[in-house]
Amino acid sequence: MVKLYRLEKLFVLCLLISGMQCSSPDSGQPRQDINIQDLSKKHLPDFARDTVQIYKYHKIAVAYLYQDAQKAMANAKQVLRLSQKHEWDKGKVMAYNLISTYYLLDGSYDVLRELSNETMMLSKKLNLPFYTGHALRFFAENYSEYRQWDSAQYNYDKALKIFAKIGADSARAICLESMANSYRENDIYPEAFKNYDLAFAIFGRLGSKSGQASIFQNKGYLYVRKHNYKESEKYYFRALDLFRKDHNFYGELSVLNDLGNIYFWSERYDESIASASKALEYAKKYHSWQQTNWALQTLARSHRKKHLLEKAILYSDSAYMNRRMLHNDYIQRQNTMYQLIYENTAMQQSAFEKQYRIQQFLIALVILIVAFASFLWFNNKKLRRKNSEIKEALIKGQTIERKRVAAELHDHLGGTLASLNWYLYGIDKKALSTEEQQIYDSVHQMVGAAYREVRSLSHNLMPAELQEHGLITALQRLVNKLNENKNITFTFDSNVLEKRYGNKVEFELYSIALELANNIFKHSGATIASIGLNENAKNILLSISDNGIGLNNNSKHGVGLTNVRNRIESLSGRIQIFDESGKGTRIEMEIPKTTVSKF
Numbered sequence: 001m002v003k004l005y006r007l008e009k010l011f012v013l014c015l016l017i018s019g020m021q022c023s024s025p026d027s028g029q030p031r032q033d034i035n036i037q038d039l040s041k042k043h044l045p046d047f048a049r050d051t052v053q054i055y056k057y058h059k060i061a062v063a064y065l066y067q068d069a070q071k072a073m074a075n076a077k078q079v080l081r082l083s084q085k086h087e088w089d090k091g092k093v094m095a096y097n098l099i100s101t102y103y104l105l106d107g108s109y110d111v112l113r114e115l116s117n118e119t120m121m122l123s124k125k126l127n128l129p130f131y132t133g134h135a136l137r138f139f140a141e142n143y144s145e146y147r148q149w150d151s152a153q154y155n156y157d158k159a160l161k162i163f164a165k166i167g168a169d170s171a172r173a174i175c176l177e178s179m180a181n182s183y184r185e186n187d188i189y190p191e192a193f194k195n196y197d198l199a200f201a202i203f204g205r206l207g208s209k210s211g212q213a214s215i216f217q218n219k220g221y222l223y224v225r226k227h228n229y230k231e232s233e234k235y236y237f238r239a240l241d242l243f244r245k246d247h248n249f250y251g252e253l254s255v256l257n258d259l260g261n262i263y264f265w266s267e268r269y270d271e272s273i274a275s276a277s278k279a280l281e282y283a284k285k286y287h288s289w290q291q292t293n294w295a296l297q298t299l300a301r302s303h304r305k306k307h308l309l310e311k312a313i314l315y316s317d318s319a320y321m322n323r324r325m326l327h328n329d330y331i332q333r334q335n336t337m338y339q340l341i342y343e344n345t346a347m348q349q350s351a352f353e354k355q356y357r358i359q360q361f362l363i364a365l366v367i368l369i370v371a372f373a374s375f376l377w378f379n380n381k382k383l384r385r386k387n388s389e390i391k392e393a394l395i396k397g398q399t400i401e402r403k404r405v406a407a408e409l410h411d412h413l414g415g416t417l418a419s420l421n422w423y424l425y426g427i428d429k430k431a432l433s434t435e436e437q438q439i440y441d442s443v444h445q446m447v448g449a450a451y452r453e454v455r456s457l458s459h460n461l462m463p464a465e466l467q468e469h470g471l472i473t474a475l476q477r478l479v480n481k482l483n484e485n486k487n488i489t490f491t492f493d494s495n496v497l498e499k500r501y502g503n504k505v506e507f508e509l510y511s512i513a514l515e516l517a518n519n520i521f522k523h524s525g526a527t528i529a530s531i532g533l534n535e536n537a538k539n540i541l542l543s544i545s546d547n548g549i550g551l552n553n554n555s556k557h558g559v560g561l562t563n564v565r566n567r568i569e570s571l572s573g574r575i576q577i578f579d580e581s582g583k584g585t586r587i588e589m590e591i592p593k594t595t596v597s598k599f
Helices: 002-017 036-040 047-064 069-085 089-106 109-126 129-145 149-166 169-185 189-206 209-225 229-245 249-265 269-286 289-305 309-426 434-461 464-469 471-482 503-524 559-570
Strands: 489-494 528-535 539-546 574-580 584-592
Touching (some): 109 129, 129 169, 149 169, 169 189, 209 229, 229 249, 249 269, 249 289, 289 309, 464 471, 471 489, 471 528, 503 584, 559 584
Parallel strands (some): 489 528
Antiparallel strands (some): 539 584, 574 584
């Protein structure tokens, strides 16, 4: 039973040695340049200075990790303290990785599991695969300790994939070594040797003496399990030599404890006492309760076998007191760990609440902006509707006024001129002198011309054929009348057969054609002009063109074109003006057929 207990302790020791290079930046961690000026914008004013201190403490902790546990942990805790002060998650991950490595060395697996959870959560959040891989490896170490081989293998495989992907060769070698230890404890020796050799080759390529020494030490323990103590001793001495060359104090201490054990099982008690005494001296310098406990147990058993009972009892009592100190230290670590988890949870909750309040504020702000934008949109829509109504009313008023003016011209002024003409016919021209006859003829011609002009103006304002025969006929007759003036030749082109578009549409289009034709007469200086009325599947197309001098800026913004634009807008249409000085003007208008159906 005692032998079995001793083997279990030796197994734990070998597992601890397997983590000797876990958290050092030299273990394959990608170097990252930190822009402190940028980071300081997101934290407290002294963050830039404290970041320098964090990296300084981290470097010191790594340097002491295998030389003095007390100093290593003191500096690691400074890294954690400053990172928590600024809520800098990357600094926390760096500290967790260092502390996890020490807890693995010291066999604190329960605390290691909790710390690995925190590391995993933050490293994934920050996209730091190097630390994620180590967290997975720590999980696997924990599962191996409790002989949950499948879970251990799963986490080892995931960690290996991450390390291979990011090129962290040293970390991959450590993981292969740890996986070999797992196969060894599960008595799968071929796989254990295979992974040891792979790890050893990588350490050799990297020039890592401590890495190779760790492989020798773990192979030595494999032979201890086979009770081949002579072969085991050879591997332990090779490991001890490399640890000393690499100045790895913890590795040397660990191998001395292993040698003390195999000497005890080989019944070489004097050599066991010598090796364990040296290990005890080193363990106290390193400040390791666990290593101290193993050295004291070996010394107690070896002295008991030599019948030196007084010293055996002394070392047994010391081992008992050390175990109590170890237990107290373990409880303290658990309390510290749970306090750390509580503080992190509280910080995360505080950050979540702050983020939630910001989100609520932003949501409220967005709602206000949307409400204000909706108010402006509805207001604008209302104004556009009012403008449309005003334009429509204006055009309607103009239409009514044109009808009234046309009626007034035709019925009153036209009637007066006709009566005046009849009165002139009633005068006896023969009774007048030659000079008076000339005046009579002139007045008679002027009255006749005025009468015809009034009739033409009245007709153009509200042509009867527009109401009776429709837009096509009205435009054709308009062109015929326009051609009575010999200065400009008008043509009319249309692909529309006899078709009615409704009174409003026809009146507006006729008024537009008349307005633009008058502009051509008055301002264009053209000799040729054309009016076109066509349609396609969706639109009615009205076009007016001439070969005149083109439009000037005043004409483009004059009353005539403004009226045309208003009429087109009232029909939900659009207008395009193609104008080039000296080459004439072409105005094209499109009216949707959906508008026609409304009237």
